[in-house]
Amino acid sequence: MSACIPPIEYDVIVVGGGHAGCEAALASARVGAKTLAITLNNDHLAQMSCNPCIGGVAKGQLVREIDALGGEMGRNADATTIQFRMLNESMGSAAYSPRAQCDKALYQKRMKMVMELTPNLDILQAEVTGLLLDEKKQVCGIRTSLNEEWRAKAVVLSTGTFLGGTLHYGLQQLPGGRAGDAAALALSRCLSEELGLEVGRLKTGTPVRILGKTIDFSELTPQPADTSGAGFSFGLMDRGEVPFFGTLELEKRSCYLTHSTEATREIVLANLKRSAMYSGVIKGIGTRYCPSFEDKIVRFTEHPCHHIFVEPEGDCTDEYYLNGLSTSMPIDVQWQMVRSLPGCANAFISRYAYAIEYDFVFPSQIDTSLAVRRYPSLFLAGQINGTSGYEEAAGQGLMAGLNAARFAGKMGEPLRLRRDQAYLGVMVDDLVTKDIVEPYRLFTSRAEYRLALRQDNADRRLTKLGYQYGLATRTALDRVEKLEADIEEARKTLGGIRMGGKSVLELLTHPDFEYAEHPELPPLDHRALRQLTIDARYAGYLAQQSEQAKVMLDLDSWKLPQDFNYDLPGLSIEAKQKLKKRQPESLGQAARIDGVTPAEIAILQIHAKKHSADTQNP
Helix, strand or coil, rough: CCCCCCCEEEEEEEECCCCCHHHHHHHHHHHCCEEEECCHHHHCCCCCCCCCEEEEECCCHHHHHHHHHHCCCCHHHHHCEEEEEEEEEEEEEEHHHHEEECHHHHHHHHHHHHHHHCCCCCEECCCCCEEECCCCCCCEEECCCCCCCCEEEEEEEEECCEEEEEEEECCEEEEEECCCCCEHHHHHHHHHHHHCCEEEEEEEEEEEEEEEEHHHHHCCCCCCCCCCCCCCCCCCCCCCCCCCCCCCCCCCEEEEEEEHHHHHHHHHHHCCCCCCCCCCCCHHHHHHHHCCCCHHHHCCCCCCCCEEEEECCCCCCCCCEEEECCCCCCCCHHHHHHHCCCCCCCCCCCCEEEEEEEEECCCCHEEECCCCCCCCEEEEEEHHEECCCHHHHHHHHHHHHHHHHHHCCCCCCCCCCCCCCHHHHHHHHHHCCCCCCECCCHHHHHHHCCCCCHHHHHHHHHHHHHHHHHCCHHHHHHHHHHHHHHHHHHHHHCCCCCCCCCHHHHCCCCCCCHHHHCCCCCCCCCHHHHHHHHHCCCHHHHHHHHHHHHHHHHHCCCCCCCCCCCCCCCCEEEEEEHHHHHHHCCEEEEEECCCCCHHHHHHHHHHHHHHHHHHHHH
């Protein structure tokens, strides 16, 4: 290390300042680890590269879980929200999904301030070009482009789309991690060539931005904000040490809806060979669930038009982004496409859409703590693991930062969440056990126990655990304990009041029974009553899911050591290959690997029992 650099050895170094990196650095520092966050541009911490939206279906549930565990994303979103909506309110409570439109600039600025004011956390603007290895060939620090060497007991990589990043504007390519930022080329080579990790290539994209003064809003359908006052964070001011821009009040803004036309379709089809997606220039795999606009035209020929959401970038800008119009078309075609939309005949494009290809590390090489199995001091979080989305990245970042700090401080077992505990547990388990054939995105359908994993009860599920791991605050735990006491008191009270031959507790199970319509009933804490009502109406289904979870937990309790020999008679070649590659931690995890049959799990169970007996009685 250069003599001019302070001789500091950190507990944890976090590489990358996106949504994963911010949560990783904060989690590590908040549990007491001396932490260094390194990013290419300090002014781009928590940049909302794609769109200024937090939450949505499954993603909103995940943000609530991040908040319940002690993370920052929900608080930051609430402090910078210009429109909040609860999606799926016409469906059951398990489908409710919070979504917020944030002020893009303020979201980034507030998160930067939070990090700068957090004890135990230093922030450095630099490019990381390589990882340092000790005499045991384990990761022990990083090297920068200025030949600095910073050492740590654990390193978290949360590099987003920067690893080997290439921007595509039609047939024109430019190196970059996003528009305006350089790509991380040397670090990508380090992972594949020096560390020998298996690296692949994925693709994502961003939508067009246009100026609001050039939009004819009279041709658009307004989507007003939810006026309920709800948000993501269960206790917005629990930490209390970070100002929320004083008395600043953000104006609540409407979003708008327009749609593509037959003219839009004809423009796309006439220029398809000029698209980076359809010319063969892009080799990386894109997501099916958030396709480029030209992909929609080709794949969904039966749809004459497609929704385009016109959504504000913030209170401090006149830019709107066209959610649904991500594209890799050339810029001249983008002008034609935009001006073919109702309300956009005279629209001025302020930022062009582009596709981006980037490297990722196949997550079959990590375990459920997000540590690389070959390098236990190296943790990966976010798009480097093959995921997409701010929320998925932030959830991984929180877990990776916490577990890196625990590894560095020898604090005991890492945090590992089960599928029946959290959407975050579902995502991590999927990454470790499933083949990544496209950028991974969370959906409610991925969670078998989604009736229990609701957005409204995330704190009841996870805050105690977050407190036990040193991340959630005592104030947050007190709030949850009070809620549980209120729920139990309400259960006793309503169980003792009878109406029409039934207790009020029984009446809550009926969808047509509204407590508020009976003023003769005692007043109860609003949230306690709401939780009690949801639990009552889902009771039968939750009991079924609980029984299913017990079967899974039984399989998960059968631990498989890393040195387990999978060359067993009765296992197919495919099963042997996948089990050796993924090194499952338990029989339950092995059972969730595609291509491993129930019969093969039974064989593994027999040999796992024998292995355990041999280990205990050598």
